[in-house]
Amino acid sequence: MKTALVISVAVIAQAVGNTLLSKAMKGIASLPSHSDGFSLLMLVHAMQDPLIWAGTFLLLVFFACFLSALSWADLSFVLPATASGYILNVFFANHFLGEPVAMSRWLGSVLIVGGVALVAWSGRPDRAVAAEPAPAAHEGAGTGEAKC
Amino acid sequence: MLTGIMVLLVVFSNAAGDVYITRGMKKIGDVSAVSPLDFLNTAKRILSNRDFLLGVFCLAMSFFSFLAVLSWADLSFVVPATSIVYVVTVVGAKFILKEEINRMRWAGTMLVCLGVALVCIP
Numbered sequence: 069m070k071t072a073l074v075i076s077v078a079v080i081a082q083a084v085g086n087t088l089l090s091k092a093m094k095g096i097a098s099l100p101s102h103s104d105g106f107s108l109l110m111l112v113h114a115m116q117d118p119l120i121w122a123g124t125f126l127l128l129v130f131f132a133c134f135l136s137a138l139s140w141a142d143l144s145f146v147l148p149a150t151a152s153g154y155i156l157n158v159f160f161a162n163h164f165l166g167e168p169v170a171m172s173r174w175l176g177s178v179l180i181v182g183g184v185a186l187v188a189w190s191g192r193p194d195r196a197v198a199a200e201p202a203p204a205a206h207e208g209a210g211t212g213e214a215k216c
Numbered sequence: 217m218l219t220g221i222m223v224l225l226v227v228f229s230n231a232a233g234d235v236y237i238t239r240g241m242k243k244i245g246d247v248s249a250v251s252p253l254d255f256l257n258t259a260k261r262i263l264s265n266r267d268f269l270l271g272v273f274c275l276a277m278s279f280f281s282f283l284a285v286l287s288w289a290d291l292s293f294v295v296p297a298t299s300i301v302y303v304v305t306v307v308g309a310k311f312i313l314k315e316e317i318n319r320m321r322w323a324g325t326m327l328v329c330l331g332v333a334l335v336c337i338p
Contacts, residue, residue, distance in 0.1 A: 089283060090291040097287040106287055111280055120283070154296055161292035169292050176334030179327055180299045186324030187302060 071141045075149045078133035083156040085126030087164055092119035094165075148185035155181060222285040223297050229278035231304035235312055236271030243267065296335040302328050 096102060096113050114120045130150075137146045154177045161167040244261050262268055285294055303325045309315040 086291060086295055090286045090294075093283055093287040106284055110287060111283060114283055151299075154299060157295040158292045161290060161295075165291060167290045167292045170337070172334045172337045173292060173296070176331040176336075177296050179331030179334060180296055181331075183324045183327030183329075183331055184299070184302060186327055187306070187321050188324075190318055190320035190324060 071137060071145075074133045074137045075146065078130045078137065078150055079153040079156055081126040081133065082130040082150070082153045083160050085123045085130060086157055087160045088119050088123035088126065090161070090165060092117045092123065095119070145188070147188040148181065151181045151184035219285060219289045219293075222281055222289075223294065225281045226278050226285065226294075226298050227301045227304055229274045229281060230298070230301045231308050233271045233274030233278060234301075234305050235308040236267045236274060238271075238309075238313060240265045240267030240269075240271055293335060297332055299328055300332045 093110075093114060096110050096117065097106070099113075102110050102113070134146065134150060137150075155174075158169055158173060158177050162169045240262070244258075244265055282294070282298070306317055306321060306325050310317050
């Protein structure tokens with residue numbers, strides 16, 4: 069129950085955080101002062117935007133929940149469970165930002181979640197005996213934004 | 217074209233950050249502070265570790281690149297596309313950290329690649 073709650077908070081915080089960051093950056097890019105395209109000044113401008121801070125805070129919440137869950141649950145469960153956030157990100161982008169999402173993009177997101185699940189499952193202790201050679205302790209992939 | 221380059225920058229700086237931080241933490245060893253003094257000593261060891269600091273720099277670069285690309289590209293494209301970081305990190309773990317990767321992990325990374333390819337279809 070505790071694991072499900074923490075992972076749910078992590079996944080929702082990451083998706084909402086990314087959505088806020090996207091909304092804020094598109095808002096900054098649409099300002100007349102940035103009409104010439106991307107410039108480093110936009111990043112300076114972004115540091116003064118409350119939406120950017122809110123999005124960054126939510127990504128930190130995601131990271132804290134992810135690390136907390138890892139302190140008692142298996143990485144092989146936590147990693148694919150949080151990877152379901154890819155689908156939620158696409159859903160939020162479609163629903164709240166009005167981005168058109170083709171069927172291939174939905175299917176691609178589902179395959180990514182499946183791939184992450186397989187990567188995580190390959191690290192299970194019972195698989196370590198069956199698989200050759202011994203699996204590595206890969207824990208690094210996916211911080212907040214892309215990972216987060 | 218620029219979007220592709222920026223996504224690759226997000227991915228490679230993120231993967232490099234993960235690899236550097238892993239290498240740094242392995243050099244530091246077991247982190248199990250029991251007293252405030254232990255905690256301070258551990259923090260000092262971590263913050264003076266070159267690999268760890270390089271890793272943090274790479275992750276910061278990844279985050280700002282991510283912000284930059286979000287200013288013009290769709291979130292529903294950028295987030296799934298950057299998941300290719302799983303593949304790059306596995307390759308980095310194999311060739312830089314000399315970790316062994318089993319067949320199932322390679323199959324998973326290939327599935328991620330296939331998913332990213334589908335996401336990138338215009």
